[in-house]
Amino acid sequence: MEDWSARQYLKFEDERTRPPRDLVAQVPLQRPRRIVDLGCGPGNSTELLVERFPQSEVVGLDSSPDMLRKARERLPKCAFIEAEIATWRPEPGTDLIFGNAVMQWLPDHPAIMRRLLEALPQGGVLAIQMPDNTREPALRFQREVGESGPWKDHPEVKAAPRDDLPSTEEYYDLLKPACSRIDIWHTVYNHVMPSPAAITEWFKGSSLQPFLSPLDTAAREKFLTAYTEKVVGAYKPRFDGKVLLRFPRLFILAVR
Numbered sequence: 001m002e003d004w005s006a007r008q009y010l011k012f013e014d015e016r017t018r019p020p021r022d023l024v025a026q027v028p029l030q031r032p033r034r035i036v037d038l039g040c041g042p043g044n045s046t047e048l049l050v051e052r053f054p055q056s057e058v059v060g061l062d063s064s065p066d067m068l069r070k071a072r073e074r075l076p077k078c079a080f081i082e083a084e085i086a087t088w089r090p091e092p093g094t095d096l097i098f099g100n101a102v103m104q105w106l107p108d109h110p111a112i113m114r115r116l117l118e119a120l121p122q123g124g125v126l127a128i129q130m131p132d133n134t135r136e137p138a139l140r141f142q143r144e145v146g147e148s149g150p151w152k153d154h155p156e157v158k159a160a161p162r163d164d165l166p167s168t169e170e171y172y173d174l175l176k177p178a179c180s181r182i183d184i185w186h187t188v189y190n191h192v193m194p195s196p197a198a199i200t201e202w203f204k205g206s207s208l209q210p211f212l213s214p215l216d217t218a219a220r221e222k223f224l225t226a227y228t229e230k231v232v233g234a235y236k237p238r239f240d241g242k243v244l245l246r247f248p249r250l251f252i253l254a255v256r
């Protein structure tokens with residue numbers, strides 16, 4: 001996947017930071033020794049961890065140099081490492097592994113979550129949030145445009161759509177044998193967006209990236225125009241001209 005753009009991602013920083021804030025609030029730890037923020041992005045989720053646990057060592061991990069650059073500017077006192085989650089292992093002393101809006105990008109993430117949970121000491125916490133929005137119109141339109149334009153046979157575009165998440169029951173059956181307590185819940189956010197075009201801007205910073213990054217500039221523009229047309233048709237303005245972006249998210253908090 002092409003390097004993520006921190007600038008595009010941060011256009012909706014307040015909205016994107018609400019789920020990690022809700023997740024951090026549920027972590028049942030007083031003073032974890034070491035915390036790792038997987039897929040830390042530009043450091044917005046890392047900052048929440050530093051605020052909640054000022055006495056802990058907080059480390060951000062990401063595979064994108066652009067994101068890490070932004071994160072280091074934001075939190076110069078934190079350590080940030082460039083690494084791939086699929087092969088990463090926590091160091092001893094890691095009491096909290098936090099992953100907000102990242103695990104959905106790893107196709108075999110349930111097995112990775114189980115492995116990470118098993119690597120935690122007793123009482124350690126794995127806290128994960130993932131968008132559970134693949135059936136929402138905004139994501140369906142990405143697949144539809146991907147399958148219908150001149151790019152439809154491009155292998156990267158074909159591989160771009162994210163699979164639906166496994167069911168809540170599958171996560172439970174996989175993770176519960178390795179933990180003393182598990183809490184799984186959904187929250188549906190309704191983000192107030194200034195216009196349908198803002199929905200396109202939102203997803204340009206996340207799930208549209210894999211569709212767009214293999215294309216040249218002209219094809220990108222074409223893709224985005226076709227996508228925005230569909231969004232305009234489905235997300236109708238409210239009385240004040242704004243549109244609501246319905247956004248279901250899955251939270252998993254597992255205590256070793």
Ligand SMILES: C[S@@+](CC[C@H](N)C(=O)[O-])C[C@H]1O[C@@H](n2cnc3c(N)ncnc32)[C@H](O)[C@@H]1O
Pocket residue numbers: 004016017020038039040041042043044045061062063064067083084085086099100101102105106206
């Ligand atoms: C949607 S952003 C989430 C940023 C932040 N955690 C937040 O709460 O807003 C996802 C981040 O995960 C990173 N990422 C995606 N796949 C990854 C992988 N396999 N290993 C490491 N980082 C990854 C991306 O570079 C991106 O910065």
